Amino acid sequence: MKKDNSWFLLFLVLGGMLQVQAQQTVLTREEAIARALESNYGIRISTNEVEIAENNKSIRNSGYLPSLSARAGTSYDLNDRLTEPDGEESVEQKGIENMFYNGSLDLNYLLFDGLGRLYNYRSLKEQYNLSQLEARETIENTILQLFSVYFEIARLSENIDVLEETLEISQERVTRAGYMFEYGQTNNLAVLNARVDVNNDSINLLEARQRLFNTKRDLNVLLDRDVSRQDYRVDTTVTFLPRLSLDALVEEAEVNNVRLLQSEKAITISEYDIRIRRSGYLPSVGLTGSYGWNRNESAATAFFPGSTTTTSGLSAGLNLSWDIFDGGRTSVQVQNARIINESQELLKEQISLEVKRDIANALGTYENKLYIFHVQEENVKTNLDNFNRTEEQYKLGQVTSIEFRQAQINLLNARTSLNLAKYDAKLAELEVLRLSGQLLNVEF
Structure with missing residues (x-):
């Protein structure tokens, strides 16, 4: 009877947990996507990087605007002076x-710098576009x-439902074995085996619940929510895109893949x-104004009275600077820039080949999953019929x-394998969408 009471308390606990789950809201x-876009730390950091790039591409950072500076100063002299005219008496003055x-x-404006400023401004705009693509990659x-x-x-939640049902069946088996033992239709070994199976099913259920709690904490971190929050459940329905639609998306991968666009x-x-480096070959022309x-x-001296002189006025100038020979520095910079450009072209070819491979692998994995x-669906039907x-x-x-226990385990394994296959297939589909550049454009 002591063991029966312990099982009764266990089921009270499990029943209470089920009641709490029934009151949970669905996330x-x-x-989840809206919360991640708003609060995920990685996405927020990438958004800040985009803002920095946007500031950099501003006209205020282009060098096209003039510079205006103000200067002011004052100085004070305190001297002693001794004047000794020829044939005359010396005159000494102090203080x-x-x-x-x-x-x-002062106004300075660069009229022409060999077009380096123009191409630098355009480069900053492209760097802003690149930062947007990097942010998109982070989001994907x-x-x-x-x-x-x-x-x-979702998988663990469905597994818990299966484990709860399995535990309920095992508990019914303990009750049935107890009645059969009381009426002499079986021996005590059947009762003990049934209780061992209940113990194992209870442990499996508790471990699954703990894994669910841990995984919810992982999701809370991604969504920047209270880590200990457990008062929610997720949508367990899964639908797959039609194959024709998926093939059409894959065909556009070269246009939409974020890695290719970045290259x-x-x-x-x-x-x-x-x-920009070539601009070093050309002169620069600047305008100055002040x-x-x-x-x-x-102060008064021995021969001149004190005076105060005030001057003010405008001045303007035009200057030209041309490094006719700078020791070959500009030539080296141009050569290195060309080599970097060639490397970028080669990198794009490599990325293009890798993207084609990744898409082919992802599509093959998706079809296999x-x-x-579908095979697991049929397997569940077969095992369910066999169990019944x-x-x-x-x-x-x-x-x-x-x-009977073996048939029960076979059904349990088939149903949990079906849950795993379902979500594995969906994640494989999402990977295909990511590689084709459509992850943010398709409802799933």
């Missing part, structure tokens, strides 16, 4: 004070990571860099408890 996929004040506004990888955790929660931007930037004000207060999923028949025969005493 939909759309809500002669002189004050100087000045101020100016985060969404894929999000759904790998989201679907793991194209890198080539464009390297081409601008060549032109408004100045000066005041000089001089989808086939396994075995259960009927067990109740009639035509099969042993060991045979």
Whole structure:
């Protein structure tokens, strides 16, 4: 009776947990994506990088605007002076004070710099576009990571349902074996075996629940929520895209794949860099302008009275600078820029080949996972039919408890394998969408 009471308490605990689960809200996929886009740390950091690139491409960072600076100063002189005229008496003065004040506004504007400024400005715009693609890649990888955790929660939730049903059947078997033992229809060994199976099923259920709790914590981290939050469940429905639609998306991979788009931007930037380096061969022309004000207060001397002089005025100038020969520095920079551009072209070819391979592998993996999923569906049907028949025969005493337990385990394994195959196939489909550049454009 002590053991029966312990099992009764266990079922009270499990029943309470089930009741809590029934009151949980559903975290939909759309809500999870929206939360990730808003709060995920990796996405927020990539968004900041885009903002920095946007600031860099501003006209204020291009060198096209003039610079205006203001300067002001003052100085004070205190001197002793001894004047010794020829044939005359020396004159000594102490504490002669002189004050100087000045101020100016200086304008500088680069009229022409060999077009380096123009191509640098265009390069900054392309770097901004590249940063957007890098942010998109971060978002795609985060969404894929999000759904790998989201679907793991869904898989564990469905496995828990299966394990709960298995535990319930095992508990009924303990009760049935107890009645049969009381009426002398079986020995005590059957009761003990049934209780061992209940113990094993209970342990499996508790371990599955703990894995579910841990995985929910992983999802909370991705969504920047309270790590200990468990008051939610996820959507366990899964649908797959039609094959024709998927094939059409794969055909457009070369246009939409984010790695290929990034390589194209890198080539464009390297081409601008060549032109920027070439600008060193050409002269630069600058315009300067200034408004100045000066005041000089001089103390009286032995021969001249004190005076105050104030001047102000405008000045403007045009200057030309041309490094006719800079020791070959510009030539080396141009050569290196061309080599970098060639490397970027080679890298694009490599990435293009890798993307084709990755898509072919991902599509093959998806087809294989989808086939396994359909096979597992048939396997569950077969094992369910076998279990139902075995259960009927067990109740009639035509099969042993060991045979019944084996049929129960086979059904459990088939159903958990089906859950695994279902979500594996869906994740494989999402990988195909990511590689084809359509992960953010397709509802799933």
